[in-house]
Amino acid sequence: MSNARLLDEIRRRRQELYELAASLVRIPSENPPGDTTEIASFIKRYLEERGLVPRVYEPKSRLPNIVATLGAGRPNLVLSGHLDEFPAGEGWTVPPFAGLLSDGKIVGRGAGDMKAGLAVALFVVTLLREHAVDLRGRLTLAFASDEETGGRWGTEWLLANVDDVRSDACLIGESSGTWSIGIGEKGVLWMRIKASGVSGHAAYGQGESAISKVLRSLERMTAVAGKRARMSKEIAAVIRRQRPIVEKRWGRGTGRMAERLTTNVGTIRGGGQVNLIPSRSEAEVDFRLPPGMKTATLEALIRRRVSALRLRDVELEVLNRCDSYVTSPGDPLITALVRSGHDVLGAAPCPVIRLGYTDGRFFRRAGIPTAVYGPRVHGMGGPDEFVEQDEVLDVALVHMGAVLDYLGAKA
CATH class of the missing domain: 3.30.70.360 (Alpha-Beta Plaits)
Incomplete structure (x- = not known):
């Protein structure tokens, strides 16, 4: 199947993608307490039913991590995500774990942080498997517990103990907004x-x-x-370009925070x-x-x-x-995302240094080029959290395009 037909398939089956994200939202995985066994079991069954062989690693009780691989050889691209989420808290106008699909939104705790990102990764991998796309290398899912409380038993543990997770590059569907690609973090x-x-x-x-x-x-x-620090010209250029954009997107005063x-x-x-x-x-x-x-x-x-x-x-x-770690904006994964974003959105997303951190810091610390690209989350950590369905679709299209660009397909 051609790349264009794969993207059209995602568009045609977008309701399946939204339903998958909503199903994940309906499984509470609040941290604390951090118990992700139910959502891990759901994902394990989902992958097995579609012909993949997931492996479960549980270095600490009730905190399972899931790894599954499609293809073989190098390069190895990891699609990373976390299973846990913030506690629901109070003040909701809808049940926090109802997983509502309404008014073009996916609503519920964890919708954007990061059940929608998990759904995108699952959808991309299983679609490639369904159509027997012969990749030049392998695509590895690495879904971790414990992100909201530090990552010691999640991504940090996986990188130290599971060879498939120590990859050539990593793409994380964490919330970013489709306008930006997180290439580094403070x-x-x-x-x-x-x-x-x-x-x-x-x-x-x-x-x-x-x-x-x-x-x-x-x-x-x-x-x-x-206080400021000396940084490479390449990183300084990224920060200089993002200043006026993030000032509008993240709020007044944020334009200069990345460098201070x-x-x-x-x-x-x-x-x-x-x-x-x-x-x-x-x-x-x-x-x-x-x-x-x-x-x-x-x-x-x-x-x-x-x-x-x-x-x-x-x-x-x-x-x-x-410490702060930054992936070069010229890395093949980043340029693949920029090209795919331009093709899908009509405008290239902007590489940025994020102010908060994600599990991406563990990959970058290990020397693995890493990008964060996911839908914008509205109300993260607060009541009535949601993501826009159209934006989840765009992220899935950009991810698929970048995966096919980065790994290609055998003739």
């Missing part, structure tokens, strides 16, 4: 500061406030916001009642690092700045870290 460093003091009656002031120590330290820690260090004090705790000097306090800070800035360098700087205050009984610890 680095992340999460730090916790803890302080101890001496409690006492506030009226007499005979104590040592742990909260005051934390507040003074936070002032020094967050003062690094806005940002900080956020996400939690702060301490004290028991208003008239007692607090003896314990702690806070957690989120740092997002631009390409070229190393987490080890930033950590050392933060420790020096806090140490210079000469406060007693103050401790710093790292909760999470990952």
